Amino acid sequence: MSHDFSKEFFAAYHAAVIEALGEDTAKYNAKIGAILANAWQKRLSELPADPAEFKKAIEAYMSGPFRFSDIARFEFNDDGTAHLYVKGCDICNGNEILRNSGKKGSCPISQMVKSAMGKALKTGVELTGSEKPGPVGECYLKYKISR
Numbered sequence: 001m002s003h004d005f006s007k008e009f010f011a012a013y014h015a016a017v018i019e020a021l022g023e024d025t026a027k028y029n030a031k032i033g034a035i036l037a038n039a040w041q042k043r044l045s046e047l048p049a050d051p052a053e054f055k056k057a058i059e060a061y062m063s064g065p066f067r068f069s070d071i072a073r074f075e076f077n078d079d080g081t082a083h084l085y086v087k088g089c090d091i092c093n094g095n096e097i098l099r100n101s102g103k104k105g106s107c108p109i110s111q112m113v114k115s116a117m118g119k120a121l122k123t124g125v126e127l128t129g130s131e132k133p134g135p136v137g138e139c140y141l142k143y144k145i146s147r
Contacts, residue, residue: 007090010068014094018106025106033111040066040116047120051076054120058113068109069137081128082143084113089137096136110141123147
């Protein structure tokens with residue numbers, strides 16, 4: 001019988017996995033992100049060919065079968081940058097558990113988007129940072145796109 005996981009379970013599980021990886025976390029974060037991007041791409045009949053198609057496809061995935069947050073909106077900007085706005089993120093809550101015990105969190109979503117965008121749009125993508133304007137679980141993951 002299938003069921004959804006609670007936010008609390010997922011946060012605790014994420015924190016446990018990241019803690020278990022220890023000093024190897026950074027090395028595996030990019031790999032985990034690439035694996036998640038590949039899983040998304042395998043569900044598509046074809047890769048999105050332009051930014052508008054990418055936005056539509058990634059948002060559909062993140063609001064459907066790969067729902068990790070209450071909100072996940074993607075935007076491309078005219079200056080060659082892009083960002084994913086996330087609110088109510090289950091992963092962030094797991095990272096907060098880690099921070100509260102003196103450890104560092106890790107976000108595979110940031111690397112997933114970087115990998116997915118680079119492959120789909122056939123361009124270089126740099127993760128330039130994150131901005132956390134509100135409560136735990138809200139952030140902007142920021143990217144620079146090479147054209």
